[in-house]
Amino acid sequence: MILLIFGVLLVYLVIASYCDLKYLEVPDWLSFSLIFLGLSFGFGLSTINNNWFYLLESLVGLGLAYALSALFYYTGQWGGGDAKIMMGMGSFMGLSIDASFPFINLLSNSLMGFNLLSFVFFCMVGGAFFGVGFMVYKALKHFKKFKKSYLKRRKDTMQIFFLVLASTVALFILAFFLDYFPFQILSLMLGLLLFFGYFLFIFVRSVEDSSMVKEQRVEKLTPGDWLIEDVIIDGKKICAKRKTGLDEEDIKRLRKLARENKITKVKIRNGYPFVPGFLLGLILYSFIGNILLRLSSLIA
DSSP, X not given: OHHHHHHHHHHHHHHHHHHHHHHSSOOHHHHHHHHHHHHHHHHHHHHHHTOTHHHHHHHHHHHHHHHHHHHHHHTTSSOHHHHHHHHHHHHHHOOOBOSSTTOBOSXXXXXXXXXXXXXXXXXXXXHHHHHHHHHHHHHHHTHHHHHHHHHHHHHHTHHHHHHHHHHHHHHHHHHHHOOSHHHHHHHHHHHXXXXXXXXXXXXXXXXHHHHSEEEEEGGGOOTTOEESSOEXXXXXXXXXXXXXXXXXXXXXXXXXXXXXTSOSEEEEEOOOOOHHHHHHHHHHHXXXXXXXXXXXXXXX
């Protein structure tokens, strides 16, 4: 059964990754059909085994995936397509539940044979690796623009850099005077994280400025497009930039203004194709498995 689910998810994620890389969006029919198949699979297993925990775990898995997806969506990290694909995977994998309190068991495998929380962890790892590789590729492809943007941002943030540098040195000195080894390691790690985090932030913003911001004609706008700045016409704010992007009503207002020749283009930022990170996460999960279960057994 686990091989069947793995095969279905692999096929869906390969197709979704292709769409995300080529079009920077995932078709709704793909994500909604995955959710439907996951719930249908849970219903079918419940009927065959006369055990409704299969369907219940599928529903709870969908619920947890929705909660996580909503968090990333409303903070502007994921697009709607990424969120819905994650919900589909949650419905297929399910989430282990017990008949007794606290009912939900995050560390155990579901009846489907998966641990959703471990899989989400590997998706984050896969997404991080893919995201860094994707940004390096964009920086190299538009190197002249990237270099110009990077140098400008470094110049504009020199005061912040000196503050970060001073904080890093202070944490390193603190680590030298601490007697407890774990606190020394923690102080050193925080210093390194702060120092390299500054350069990572500058790098990411420079990549966005040089290769992920463009002027888009109003008639080609789609729901979810992220505005770089508020659209203001005749001193009136027509559309505000939001972390969730444009909705249908925003696009209707902008197209009406375009027909009135008051606006032709707006600046938008392309998102990162995150679904390939899910694909990498599935591959990593298939090799490493339930890392949370292993860690909890080691601690016990």
